[in-house]
Amino acid sequence: xxxxxxxxxxxxxxxxxxxxxxxxxxxxxxxxxxxxxxxxxxxxxxxxxxxxxxxxxxxxxxxxxxxxxxxxxxxxxxxxxxxxxxxxxxxxxxxxxxxxxxxxxxxxxxxxxxxxxxxxxxxxxxxxxxxxxxxxxxxxxxxxxxxxxxxxxxxxxxxxxxxxxxxxxxxxxxxxxxxxxxxxxxxxxxxxx
Numbered sequence: 001x002x003x004x005x006x007x008x009x010x011x012x013x014x015x016x017x018x019x020x021x022x023x024x025x026x027x028x029x030x031x032x033x034x035x036x037x038x039x040x041x042x043x044x045x046x047x048x049x050x051x052x053x054x055x056x057x058x059x060x061x062x063x064x065x066x067x068x069x070x071x072x073x074x075x076x077x078x079x080x081x082x083x084x085x086x087x088x089x090x091x092x093x094x095x096x097x098x099x100x101x102x103x104x105x106x107x108x109x110x111x112x113x114x115x116x117x118x119x120x121x122x123x124x125x126x127x128x129x130x131x132x133x134x135x136x137x138x139x140x141x142x143x144x145x146x147x148x149x150x151x152x153x154x155x156x157x158x159x160x161x162x163x164x165x166x167x168x169x170x171x172x173x174x175x176x177x178x179x180x181x182x183x184x185x186x187x188x189x190x191x192x193x
Contacts, residue, residue, distance in 0.1 A: 010054075010057055010063075011053075011054040011055075011057050011058040011063055011065075011068050011070050011072070012054075012065065012067055012071055013122075014050045014054035014057075015049055015050070015054050015068065015072045015074075015075045016071060016075075016077035018047045018050045018051060018054075018076075018079060019071070019074065019075045019077065019078055020084050021043055021046065021047045021050075022075075022078045022079055023043060023080065024043050025040055025043045025047070025082050025083070025086070026082060026086065028042075028043050029086040029090075029144075029147045030058070030086070032186045035147050036145055036146075036147065037144045037146070037147075040046055040086070040144055041141060041145060043143050044079070044083060044137070044140065044141060045141070047075070047079045048137050050075075050077065051072070051076060051133070052073060052139075053067075058072075071097075073108075076133060077105050077108070079139070080101070080133075080136055081098075081101065081102070081105060083140040083144075084097065084098045084101050084140070084158075085098060087140065087143050087144070091141050091152075092147055092149075092154055093143065093146045093151070093154050093155055093158050093179035094151070094155055097155060097158040097159065097162065100162050101158075101162055101165070104162065104165055104166060104169060107169060108169060108172075111172065111173065111176065114176075119148070128164075128167055128168040128171050129168040129171070129172070131168070132161070132164040132165045132168040133162060135160070135164050136164075136165065138152070139157045139158060139160075139161045142157065143157070185188075
């Protein structure tokens with residue numbers, strides 16, 4: 001494999017590795033019987049590093065593939081939902097928080113299917129999407145590192161993170177509507193030409 005091909009596949013390999021880390025995270029969270037889940041925190045932090053690296057490499061070398069546009073957010077979503085599930089099962093946060101997050105992720109999944117069926121280019125993540133990811137990672141790490149946080153404060157932290165996620169979702173919906181409307185306007189011109 002040439003150096004260029006290796007570089008081109010590296011972001012996808014990192015995203016795939018992050019998906020592989022999901023069951024490792026689950027196992028490390030529940031096998032560690034201490035109050036602070038150090039192994040799970042390390043796995044979660046490693047997933048965060050791979051997320052940063054695959055995005056950095058893809059932007060630095062202009063490597064944007066359709067597979068990468070699917071694998072990267074899939075890895076993020078699986079790890080985020082896994083962390084929320086573990087924290088909810090551990091009774092650190094209430095069940096409603098994980099249900100709201102599932103609804104948001106389901107909406108993103110449905111949106112992704114619509115984009116795929118309409119054969120519209122998947123829009124890249126924007127600054128609000130990146131901020132929501134960082135906030136969620138920080139909140140999950142705090143809840144794993146400091147399990148004694150009172151339930152109402154833990155729920156408030158998760159609520160803020162989810163609110164930012166919904167703002168990011170709204171920005172993607174607006175971008176999608178804009179892209180689809182521009183495409184519809186361009187189609188009659190192409191038929192005329």
